[in-house]
Amino acid sequence: MNRIVEIAACHSSHTSACKTQSGQVYMWGQCRGQSVILPYLTYFVCTDDVFACFSTPAVMWRPLSVEADEHLTVAESLRKEFDNPETADLKFLVDEKYIHVHKVLLQIRCEHFRSFLHESEEEIIEMNQFSYPVYRAFLEYLYTDSISISPEDAIGLLELATSYRENRLKQLCQQTIKQGICEENAVILLSAAVKYEAQDLEEFCFRFCINHMTVVTQTNAFAEMESELLKNFINKASRSGAFKN
Template identity: 80%
Template sequence: MCSVAVVDNGEVYVWGYNGNGQLGLGSSGNQSTPCRIAALQGICVQRVACGYAHTLVLTDEGQVYVWGANSYGQLGTGNKSNQSYPTPVAVEKDRIIEIAACHSTHTSAAKTQGGHVYMWGQCRGQSVILPHLTSFSCTDDVFACFATPAVSWRLLSVEPDDHLTVAESLKREFDNPNTADLKFLVDGKYIYAHKVLLKIRCEHFRSSLEDSEDDIVEMSEFSYPVYRAFLEYLYTDSISLPPEEAVGLLDLATFYRENRLKKLCQQTIKQGICEENAIALLSAAVKYDAQDLEEFCFRFCINHLTVVTQTSGFAEMDHDLLKNFISKASRVGAFKN
């Protein structure tokens, strides 16, 4: 069997059995030690999914690359030929945010930012050689309905309904007026919280609530969606916001020095970037000193330069930022043609 690992900078290393080219090294020879996939140089991989003898990776730009066995069309390339090099797979124009495969099947699945779920490969004994739009809202359903045997690509918990973990219990208590001892007034609306949890989870609240006996805190610096997302993050350790709102949350994360939240915001913004909002997101990255996000947005703008320069965001770009953008773009050869 083969093994795949992704390091912090997005590079992919592989090793193990390679009879079907599932290592993506351009050959079918086995590899006894970890080897970087040179064909993915310059591409930042975020996630990996491995089937029985094929591999999928998802990049930070929402692009999927595949390689390995393809006897059932599980690579989604439009044919049944094996691929020993990473090959891109297109799913209309929507950005992919989740990929899935399972070791016991020859099936692949993906979910887009718009919530559409696609599948390809083995489907109840038949071959689907191109990504096919399903009626599902979750990739798990693809393997439960189409795979043979019916499986799930990730571990599922089968705990009794009356048992909740600590994390699940905390999630349920967010914004619960029946148990809260503190409420935030933001844009005329209340958000209910628990002082002890806020002090445990956030250094800012640890100091600001230490000697406070107030049970209402008025907040005017941030919008209601942004501040609610921040408090919910303290209960759930996750965020769910469109990229435009995530920019506001990035501002808050910077203000409160919440580095993990800052990283989550940057991931959300990366997944939601498009030609229309690329300049706005680049400006936000510069403003909040998010260097990794700034580089990502800049690279996206360069890759889509013709369309980006025709947007209203580019026309209204801050003078200093525009000057720096043109200078940096010139250095990387963006204007050679």
């Protein structure tokens, strides 16, 4: 027995269709303006085609499923290609680990690399100035325009951003460092902010120290604070009214 396994109908066009177990598709009702009283065997393999071809107007009796295409935006494509050894033409060796990059992208995105790589034919460049997490975060930033790094390592990235004159990266570093501030490291972060001329972070750390003055002044970092920084801190704290009581 050839059983019906699927049946469909469209009220607006008064058209019906069914599919049997053997794959045959039948239709009946109003088909191109004609009344088909008995199920009529078609050449279709899917009931959807009945409504697309014979309904007036053409319809779909169920939602059409469209698979998402694999189109990537330029930003998504660049993000995908970071540290891809299959397409990269340059490798950085940092802490005995490789980071695969594309020379032309580095030259486009960074003034430092525009001059540094202009005449370089090297395929492997060894980097000793910064740690692997810091340098990887920097290179990834050139591909993604964002950073993913711990607040602790972000201090090293702040140093790099200052050295390479990457102002936007410098701002992102300051935002990340703020997330990791506590009484124990507030003075250390304040010192780093002053050293790398990160005014926004400096002010943030100073305010944190003032609001947690009792605990901060009892830390080892405060006891070991460089004399000039300590002098400036006390003067600024005094002007802010921290010693009124």
